Amino acid sequence: MDQTFMKEKPILPLVLKMALPMVISMLVNSLYNIIDSFFVSQFSENAMTAISIVYPLQNLANAVGVGFGIGVNATVAYYLGANNGRAANRSATLGILLSALHGIVLAGICVLCTRPFIFLFTDSEEIATYGIEYFYVVIAFAPVLTLGMMFEKLLQATGKMKTTMFCMAIGAIANIFLDPLFIFGAGVIPAMGVFGAALATGIGQTLSLIVFLIAKIPIRLRMEHRGEEKICRKLYLLGIPASLNMALPSFMIMFLNMILSAFAEAYVLILGIYYKLQTFLYFTINGIVQGIRPLVSYNLGAERNDRVIGIFKVTLLLSFIVMVIGTILCLVCPVQLLGIFTNTPQTAEQGAIALRIISAGFIVSAVSVVISGTFEGLGKGMPSLVISLLRYIAILPIAFLMSYLFQAIGVWNSFWVTELISAFVSCVLFWFCFVKKSLNKAK
Secondary structure (H helix, E strand, C coil), rough: CCCCHHHHHHHHHHHHHHHHHHHHHHHHHHHHHHHHHHHHHHCCCHHHHHHHHHHHHHHHHHHHHHHHHHHHHHHHHHHHHHHCCCHHHHHHHHHHHHHHHHHHHHHHHHHHHHHHHCCCCCHHHHHHHHHHHHHHHHHHHHHHHHHHHHHHHHEEEEHHHHHHHHHHHHHHHHHHHHHHHHHHHHHCCCCCCHHHHHHHHHHHHHHHHHHHHHHCCCCCCCCCCCCHHHHHHHHHHHHHHHHHHHHHHHHHHHHHHHHHHCCHHHHHHHHHHHHHHHHHHHHCCCCCHHHHHHHHHHHHCCHHHHHHHHHHHHHEEEHHHHHHHHHHHHHHHHHHHHHHCCCCCCHCCCHHHHHHHHHHHHHCCCCHHHHHHHHHHHHHHHHHHHHHHHHCCCCHHHHHHHHHCCCCHHHHHEEEEEEHHHHHHHHHHHHHHHHHHHHHHCC
């Protein structure tokens, strides 16, 4: 394995080489949810509301797979940078075994809590039936999902970004073709509604996993009888905060849905649509962050803190550009964006107001996202978790207070207020936890 290019190649070309395949992979991966939502919205607006309600649970499943994968990714990349291939191999092996176990446990827990969860947000039996029918099928593929995410992160850790992009694209493209066939039916294929949408997603994820298994990972899978508990501890110390980072948006959406449902059920749908749309923006900058995370870990292991700072600056600039574009789109054509998921003029009009207000926090949010991802690459899970707690938990009391004063408009404004606070605290943490220490070390 030769990953020395991670500490030798000029920073901007290196970041682009690592990040662009991941951006494409993340955008293609986001199509799972977007395509499901688009075709389901054509099938029934109640079905779309149901998917919006179960979205936090679906995101929790993704959080477990992606979050623990991030822990393995950072650990493997660190050991490769420190020229300890043996520890990198053992970390990868344990990561795969534990990911399969996580998926099985996750599926069992979610099956038990889905029905009572849905009825927290709706009294409609039709909406609840749609939600249960969709999510039971999705969560049945949880072991496939967690293993797929693990192989994705292992390939990223070794710099195989194009292979990762290809594997993820296979599943997403299959989902795009299968969704309309399974939802509406064609020829001998019966119309299966939301059940078909979930089945198409599961088949897509399975195809991606199969291609990952076929792809050559430049790591030898091996276990030893001694020292495995130390590696497991390191994996979970990084993986648990990363999983919580990914899971926090789910808790935020749950509580915001509770606040908004008190005003009108349509606001729950609007929030759900917003989260479908914002995936294009945040998946893009998260793709950039995923691309640079192994670079940060590798250069940290190689004691090249100067390059870590350079990588951070380039990543922040690229993220700003993405968010500026997103802000302009949300201000100029919000009705057209919302029209992808709803044919109700009143919902589109109310949603346009929400989208314009929320987009005020897009640009500044790039600061928090990039710093949080950089901390994960540095192996500093707790500062990263603090940032996520600010972005996704601090918003709840702010939203509650502002909803009391301004109703639903107050909830929409709480987004950009929270992003400003989080960006400021993120900068302070990054200065004291890394930049200041690096400067002192260089003296």
